[in-house]
Amino acid sequence: MMGCGGRDSCRGLFLELGIFTLPFQYIFCILLFVVKNGKQFSLNMDLHSNNTRQLLNLHQPSAHLKKYQLGPYNMGIKMFNTLPPTLKNEFHNPVRFRSLLKKFLLKTTLYSIDEFYNICKPNRYKHR
Numbered sequence: 001m002m003g004c005g006g007r008d009s010c011r012g013l014f015l016e017l018g019i020f021t022l023p024f025q026y027i028f029c030i031l032l033f034v035v036k037n038g039k040q041f042s043l044n045m046d047l048h049s050n051n052t053r054q055l056l057n058l059h060q061p062s063a064h065l066k067k068y069q070l071g072p073y074n075m076g077i078k079m080f081n082t083l084p085p086t087l088k089n090e091f092h093n094p095v096r097f098r099s100l101l102k103k104f105l106l107k108t109t110l111y112s113i114d115e116f117y118n119i120c121k122p123n124r125y126k127h128r
Contacts, residue, residue, distance in 0.1 A: 011109040023110045027079060031101055034058070034076035035094045041077065043091075056088040057081040082120040 004013065014021060020028070034041060042059045058077045063069045080088070087104060090097040110116055 011111075014109045015106070021110055023112050023116065024105055027110065027113065027116050028101065028105060030072055030076045031079055031083075032094075032098060033072055034080050035091060035097050038091060040073075056085060056091075079116070082117055084120065 004010075013019075043056065058080050060074075060077050060081065063074050068074055080091075083101075084104075087097065087100055090100055105116075108115070108119055110119075
């Protein structure tokens with residue numbers, strides 16, 4: 001259909017055709033869940049007044065059960081906390097957050113959740 005071989009990578013084709021991979025959809029939905037249900041989550045700035053780098057992060061409660069650790073609540077917090085500050089600042093504006101998140105995730109074709117963490121890692125400690 002697109003004139004590519006059986007062994008060619010589909011990464012470029014996903015971007016060209018605007019097709020979202022399953023990991024993209026999972027990450028996108030989990031992060032939208034976090035923003036839409038923002039009242040269920042607490043920011044670190046709400047819990048203490050210390051001016052730290054993690055001030056815009058969501059508070060990560062301790063979790064011992066694997067089922068809870070892999071659930072949408074805990075995974076949402078973990079994913080949100082790895083986002084760059086420009087996205088975290090839009091936590092209280094779901095429409096703008098959705099738009100910025102989609103642009104951010106469309107820069108690359110995600111084949112796994114680990115790839116998401118890797119693209120977020122360089123942005124983690126940038127100061128602006």
